[in-house]
Amino acid sequence: MAVLLVVEDDRTIGEVLESSLRAHGHEVVWERSGLHALRRAAAAEFDLVLLDLGLPDLDGVEVCRRLRREQPGAVVVMLTARTTEMDVVVGLEAGADDYLTKPVRLTELHARVRAHLRRGGPKPSVAPTPPLGDLLVDPVSRRVTIAGRELRLRAKEFDLLARLAAEPDVAVGRETLMADVWDEHWFGSTKTLDVHVAALRRKIAELVEATGAVVPRIVTLRGHGYRLEIPAAR
Structure with missing residues (x-):
């Protein structure tokens, strides 16, 4: 059973995510603000974090940076209504592993969560690669x-x-x-x-x-x- 942290300020969305993830066998902690999420992350380890970028108290990208420092081994998946490529790049640069755009389809969410929790390390070959130019x-x-x-x-x-x-x-x-x-x-x-x-x-x-x-x-x-x-x- 994986332990997940959901950071989502919208009550309706948060309740749906929490109940659906629990129904799929995960232990879920739901926080509605960036500060509460960071306090929770400082006190316990999580396998995966679902992080809404549109939080009421802190910028979601900054929360992502701080979560990555607190939880270096956790997968961080952004939930965002920001659909421009640069917004997503900034989030990935802040330490996120992946992103889902809102409205989130639960089928895709669960498949994505399973995929990230299955990950067993990098798959590319470890064979030496010849220099390619410089x-x-x-x-x-x-x-x-x-x-x-x-x-x-x-x-x-x-x-x-x-x-x-x-x-x-x-x-x-x-x-x-x-x-x-x-x-x-x-x-x-x-x-x-x-x-x-x-x-x-x-x-x-x-x-x-x-x-x-x-x-x-x-x-x-x-x-x-x-x-x-x-x-x-x-």
């Missing part, structure tokens, strides 16, 4: 460097880049990436993949601009997925 992905140490400078990535960002780097110049489908990096039984929107790719591109571009390095490009393949395109030889 990019080096080391699955053993889980480090990425560009021209000798470390690229700071979150866990899923690393797993995604490592999966693409394992087959450079190969088109990898969305379903394959979701299965290999997230969960083979993933249900619902795969928009989280696009958000993670956007965050990866931004972080890589910032370090490339600072170093002048030559690195592979993550190419979008409409209707299929992504490809890590090897840079031309200098």
Whole structure:
């Protein structure tokens, strides 16, 4: 039985989430404010946190940052009515593992919760990855460097880049990436993949601009997925 923390100020939504999650066999603690959630997280460990970003007392993104410090081993799933990509990226950068947009479909919610609770660590191969231009992905140490400078990535960002780097110049489908990096039984929107790719591109571009390095490009393949395109030889 997993122990879940639900942070939701709306009484109706909170009651539905609490009762539905309990019906699926989870132990549930429901808090209606960011401060109360943080106090609860400081006192007990949780397997997964469902966090509404629109809280009445604290900004949900700041609550996410502080929850991540308090609960480094917990999965944090944002519940948000903010649908722009940048809003979601900010939440993921704050430490969230995933997000669901409101109104939340309970079928998707439960499938997502099961997927995250099943996770058994990163799935990408730990076989050494040859340098790709100035990019080096080391699955053993889980480090990425560009021209000798470390690229700071979150866990899923690393797993995604490592999966693409394992087959450079190969088109990898969305379903394959979701299965290999997230969960083979993933249900619902795969928009989280696009958000993670956007965050990866931004972080890589910032370090490339600072170093002048030559690195592979993550190419979008409409209707299929992504490809890590090897840079031309200098």
